[in-house]
Amino acid sequence: xxxxxxxxxxxxxxxxxxxxxxxxxxxxxxxxxxxxxxxxxxxxxxxxxxxxxxxxxxxxxxxxxxxxxxxxxxxxxxxxxxxxxxxxxxxxxxxxxxxxxxxxxxxxxxxxxxxxxxxxxxxxxxxxxxxxxxxxxxxxxxxxxxxxxxxxxxxxxxxxxxxxxxxxxxxxxxxxxxxxxxxxxxxxxxxxxxxxxxxxxxxxxxxxxxxxxxxxxxxxxx
Amino acid sequence: xxxxxxxxxxxxxxxxxxxxxxxxxxxxxxxxxxxxxxxxxxxxxxxxxxxxxxxxxxxxxxxxxxxxxxxxxxxxxxxxxxxxxxxxxxxxxxxxxxxxxxxxxxxxxxxxxxxxxxxxxxxxxxxxxxxxxxxxxxxxxxxxxxxxxxxxxxxxxxxxxxxxxxxxxxxxxxxxxxxxxxxxxxxxxxxxxxxxxxxxxxxxxxxxxxxxxxxxxxxxxxxxxxxxxxxxxxxxxxxxxxxxxxxxxxxxxxxxxxxxxxxxxxxxxxxxxxxxxxxxxxxxxxxxxxxxxxxxxxxxxxxxxxxxxxxxxxxxxxxxxxxxxxxxxxxxxxxxxxxxxxxxxxxxxxxxxxxxxxxxxxxxxxxxxxxxxxxxxxxxxxxxxxxxxxxxxxxxxxxxxxxxxxxxxxxxxxxxxxxxxxxxxxxxxxxxxxxxxxxxxxxxxxxxxxxxxxxxxxxxxxxx
Numbered sequence: 001x002x003x004x005x006x007x008x009x010x011x012x013x014x015x016x017x018x019x020x021x022x023x024x025x026x027x028x029x030x031x032x033x034x035x036x037x038x039x040x041x042x043x044x045x046x047x048x049x050x051x052x053x054x055x056x057x058x059x060x061x062x063x064x065x066x067x068x069x070x071x072x073x074x075x076x077x078x079x080x081x082x083x084x085x086x087x088x089x090x091x092x093x094x095x096x097x098x099x100x101x102x103x104x105x106x107x108x109x110x111x112x113x114x115x116x117x118x119x120x121x122x123x124x125x126x127x128x129x130x131x132x133x134x135x136x137x138x139x140x141x142x143x144x145x146x147x148x149x150x151x152x153x154x155x156x157x158x159x160x161x162x163x164x165x166x167x168x169x170x171x172x173x174x175x176x177x178x179x180x181x182x183x184x185x186x187x188x189x190x191x192x193x194x195x196x197x198x199x200x201x202x203x204x205x206x207x208x209x210x211x212x213x214x215x216x217x218x219x220x221x222x
Numbered sequence: 223x224x225x226x227x228x229x230x231x232x233x234x235x236x237x238x239x240x241x242x243x244x245x246x247x248x249x250x251x252x253x254x255x256x257x258x259x260x261x262x263x264x265x266x267x268x269x270x271x272x273x274x275x276x277x278x279x280x281x282x283x284x285x286x287x288x289x290x291x292x293x294x295x296x297x298x299x300x301x302x303x304x305x306x307x308x309x310x311x312x313x314x315x316x317x318x319x320x321x322x323x324x325x326x327x328x329x330x331x332x333x334x335x336x337x338x339x340x341x342x343x344x345x346x347x348x349x350x351x352x353x354x355x356x357x358x359x360x361x362x363x364x365x366x367x368x369x370x371x372x373x374x375x376x377x378x379x380x381x382x383x384x385x386x387x388x389x390x391x392x393x394x395x396x397x398x399x400x401x402x403x404x405x406x407x408x409x410x411x412x413x414x415x416x417x418x419x420x421x422x423x424x425x426x427x428x429x430x431x432x433x434x435x436x437x438x439x440x441x442x443x444x445x446x447x448x449x450x451x452x453x454x455x456x457x458x459x460x461x462x463x464x465x466x467x468x469x470x471x472x473x474x475x476x477x478x479x480x481x482x483x484x485x486x487x488x489x490x491x492x493x494x495x496x497x498x499x500x501x502x503x504x505x506x507x508x509x510x511x512x513x514x515x516x517x518x519x520x521x522x523x524x525x526x527x528x529x530x531x532x533x534x535x536x537x538x539x540x541x542x543x544x545x546x547x548x549x550x551x552x553x554x555x556x557x558x559x560x561x562x563x564x565x566x567x568x569x570x571x572x573x574x575x576x577x578x579x580x581x582x583x584x585x586x587x588x589x590x591x592x593x594x595x596x597x598x599x600x601x602x603x604x605x606x607x608x609x610x611x612x613x614x615x616x617x618x619x620x621x622x623x624x625x626x627x628x629x630x631x632x633x634x635x636x637x638x639x640x641x642x643x644x645x646x647x648x649x650x651x652x653x654x655x656x657x658x659x660x661x662x663x664x665x666x667x668x669x670x671x672x673x674x675x676x677x678x679x680x681x682x683x684x685x686x
Contacts, residue, residue: 011469014476015476015495018483022482022483101470102471102475104478
């Protein structure tokens with residue numbers, strides 16, 4: 001799952017990037033408010049972690065700017081500004097969550113998963129499509145109750161498809177969701193992972209929409 | 223007076239007023255005593271003389287048997303205190319009932335005299351009739367001296383008795399008035415005593431007697447200053463808490479990354495970053511403490527104004543030591559501190575530890591914001607006749623634009639996006655030291671190196 005991190009402190013930023021990667025997030029890290037606004041508006045992120053005291057443009061202004069452009073990507077504000085007024089202002093400005101530094105890595109990851117889930121209208125942490133079940137927190141997938149071993153990329157790909165069940169996702173969209181900057185993406189990486197998923201979950205699990213992309217369909221109610 | 227326990231205003235006023243009243247009364251009594259005695263003596267002496275004259279004109283028949291005539295007693299009470307004798311040729315021919323047998327005055331004395339006979343003091347008027355140079359008749363008219371004293375004492379009693387009655391009444395009246403008069407003071411002290419330490423709003427200045435107004439104004443001034451200091455301290459703690467959050471968050475995050483690291487390389491990198499985070503937090507805390515200490519010093523500076531001033535220092539030596547101390551830090555990034563030492567010692571009024579703190583912060587900033595491999599210049603100019611020593615630190619960093627120059631020295635202000643993890647406190651410390659010691663700090667662009675140039679000028683030494 002691809003996350004944008006906007007943090008100007010080198011030590012904290014590198015820690016967040018590495019820590020979130022351990023929890024299965026692909027993290028792109030920007031160090032100022034202007035870059036954060038530009039990257040958020042590209043729409044490639046499932047969620048964003050935004051510091052407020054950023055150079056060039058304050059995080060609050062970045063947040064206001066992207067919300068004004070009707071961007072719905074969940075934004076978690078992570079800041080040292082702990083005053084109640086600041087929290088209220090942050091949430092009212094369009095933040096979906098507001099955490100004060102320092103923060104526990106596990107909690108941050110859980111909150112990000114919750115934000116992503118809610119943004120897709122999914123109430124529980126366990127996703128189900130047909131006989132498939134996926135628990136993002138436990139990083140586990142079950143097919144008809146039996147655990148299935150998936151690689152990290154395969155898990156992420158399945159996660160995105162299940163979150164957007166019944167919606168067709170293009171190959172570009174899938175790539176954007178999966179890979180952060182600097183990870184070498186071969187031209188047919190998505191196809192390879194889809195192929196592997198079909199092998200493990202059954203050939204009908206993921207449907208190809210010719211010329212458009214891929215979709216997971218919920219079985220029609222019988 | 224100073225060593226005495228402080229008396230209440232009421233007690234003081236009461237005591238002083240009563241003492242004053244008693245003194246005035248005593249003086250009055252003494253004056254009245256003197257005047258009355260004088261007048262009384264004149265009047266009664268005149269009476270004696272008058273009576274003597276009256277007796278002298280009368281023809282007194284001598285008893286044939288040679289027994290002196292006795293005058294009848296008309297008013298028993300006072301007549302016993304007055305007496306007369308008439309002597310004829312050395313023989314007592316007439317006297318009053320209570321008169322003694324011996325002459326009331328010494329022989330040869332005429333006019334007024336005093337004499338004690340058988341323990342009784344007499345005031346006597348004597349008149350004599352001479353014939354052919356010989357004394358024929360002598361008339362004594364006398365009066366008990368004590369009678370006069372009785373009159374005087376009665377007068378004084380009349381004067382002093384009302385005072386004895388009036389004094390307690392007066393004391394109560396004064397006490398009551400003073401209590402009433404200092405009621406606003408007591409109300410004020412109750413108000414102040416009942417205040418919570420946080421309540422620092424001003425006291426109302428109207429409805430207060432003019433004498434108490436300066437006190438209320440002074441208190442309000444104090445409240446204002448305390449509130450200001452409290453606000454500044456709150457701001458400081460809030461700022462400090464805010465600034466400590468990011469380094470601590472970084473340490474925690476890196477530690478958690480190390481905990482969850484899959485490879486040794488990742489764990490090693492995270493632990494290295496954790497230690498770097500700890501170093502940074504330590505530096506920040508050290509600077510915070512330094513600043514807090516400086517502010518405490520500035521706050522108590524007025525109170526300790528007469529204390530011994532810390533000895534000055536030799537600036538060149540301080541610069542020398544500080545440059546040597548920071549050289550390894552500079553070398554770690556390939557930087558160099560170029561120190562143009564002056565030939566002669568440069569004395570300054572600042573203590574060596576503070577001067578070192580000042581210089582270390584300036585050099586630390588210069589090194590921090592200069593690129594790798596850059597050099598930082600330090601120059602020291604000795605004091606001239608009309609100006610003190612001058613310290614110049616120049617770097618080849620990015621410098622600062624106008625807006626940032628203005629904000630330099632604000633607590634925790636730092637230029638964002640420089641990639642440097644400064645605390646934003648160095649300049650606060652520099653400014654604080656400068657203010658404590660009257661140094662002038664100027665910042666501009668270095669003509670030689672293109673970065674920031676900081677000029678610190680010591681005040682001209684007093685010509686003593």
